[in-house]
Amino acid sequence: GAGVSQSPRYKVAKRGQDVALRCDPISGHVSLFWYQQALGQGPEFLTYFQNEAQLDKSGLPSDRFFAERPEGSVSTLKIQRTQQEDSAVYLCASSSVQGARNTEAFFGQGTRLTVV
Amino acid sequence: AQSVTQPDIHITVSEGASLELRCNYSYGATPYLFWYVQSPGQGLQLLLKYFSGDTLVQGIKGFEAEFKRSQSSFNLRKPSVHWSDAAEYFCAVGPLDTDKLIFGTGTRLQVFP
Numbered sequence: 001g002a003g004v005s006q007s008p009r010y011k012v013a014k015r016g017q018d019v020a021l022r023c024d025p026i027s028g029h030v031s032l033f034w035y036q037q038a039l040g041q042g043p044e045f046l047t048y049f050q051n052e053a054q055l056d057k058s059g060l061p062s063d064r065f066f067a068e069r070p071e072g073s074v075s076t077l078k079i080q081r082t083q084q085e086d087s088a089v090y091l092c093a094s095s096s097v098q099g100a101r102n103t104e105a106f107f108g109q110g111t112r113l114t115v116v
Numbered sequence: 117a118q119s120v121t122q123p124d125i126h127i128t129v130s131e132g133a134s135l136e137l138r139c140n141y142s143y144g145a146t147p148y149l150f151w152y153v154q155s156p157g158q159g160l161q162l163l164l165k166y167f168s169g170d171t172l173v174q175g176i177k178g179f180e181a182e183f184k185r186s187q188s189s190f191n192l193r194k195p196s197v198h199w200s201d202a203a204e205y206f207c208a209v210g211p212l213d214t215d216k217l218i219f220g221t222g223t224r225l226q227v228f229p
Contacts, residue, residue: 004159033216042120042206042219043160056215091159105217107152107159 002026004108006092012114013082021077021111025094032075033105034067035091043091049075082115089113118143120209122220129197130228137192137223139207148210149190150217151181155203163205166190177201202227 005024013019025032031050035043036059045059051072060067064083069075079086089110121140129135141147148167152160164175171183181192190207207220 031215035219040221042208042221043217045216045218048215050215059216093160104162104165107161109157109159 004092004094004106006090006108006111008111009109010112010114012116015083015115016081017115018078018080019082019113021079021090021113023075023077023092023094023108025073025075025092026096026106027073029094029096029106031095031097031105032069033093033095034075034077035093036061037089037091037110039088046077046090079113082113084115087113087115118211118218120207120218120220122205122207122223124223125221126224126226128226128228131199132196135192135194135197135201135225137205137207137225139190139192139220141188141190141207141209143188143209143211145212146183146185147212149181149183150208150210151175151179151190151192152206152208152219153177153203154206154222160206163192197225197227199227199229201225 007022034046037043047067048056049069064080066078089112091110093105093107095105119142150165151163154160163179164173166173166183173181179194183190204222204224206222208217
């Protein structure tokens with residue numbers, strides 16, 4: 001596609017429910033990032049993939065959060081047993097080369113997760 | 117500790133006025149520096165970036181930013197603001213030893229006609 005696509009755009013989950021958020025990066029992009037943006041805050045890094053390899057997951061807040069990119073393209077961020085503090089916008093970004101430092105990272109519109 | 121600071125949470129300017137959004141960072145070495153804009157319901161869009169070289173960087177939509185090493189700052193400027201510039205602006209740094217971006221808390225820009 002022309003840009004980074006995320007689905008669903010909005011998700012309401014009951015506390016304790018599992019959710020899966022999908023990211024379709026720009027075709028051919030090597031690097032893929034997940035960020036969490038709480039209300040009124042800047043995005044915070046969650047995890048980074050280079051192709052199918054998860055090279056950095058230091059930002060995942062707990063073991064309830066899990067991300068995968070099995071074929072090096074589409075990625076899924078899974079949150080198990082959602083809690084209210086998980087309510088946020090989850091942003092996905094991709095870039096054409098390794099890492100985001102040396103080139104532009106293109107962001108999707110995000111998935112707004114509300115846990116009730 | 118490593119940090120990115122945007123001291124202005126909310127700025128209001130009149131259309132046609134000049135604009136400066138502040139950004140300060142704290143790192144051991146000069147990181148890569150970025151400014152992103154986020155309109156309501158939209159993803160982040162890169163305005164400009166600094167890696168090295170000329171400390172005055174030109175970006176899209178008429179924005180520019182100046183890197184000042186002595187002040188650890190990377191302020192964003194625009195000589196004449198348009199109503200369509202109303203959005204949230206984020207400064208971000210890319211530390212040299214990681215692949216992630218670290219964002220500031222953002223500055224919300226409101227433009228009055």
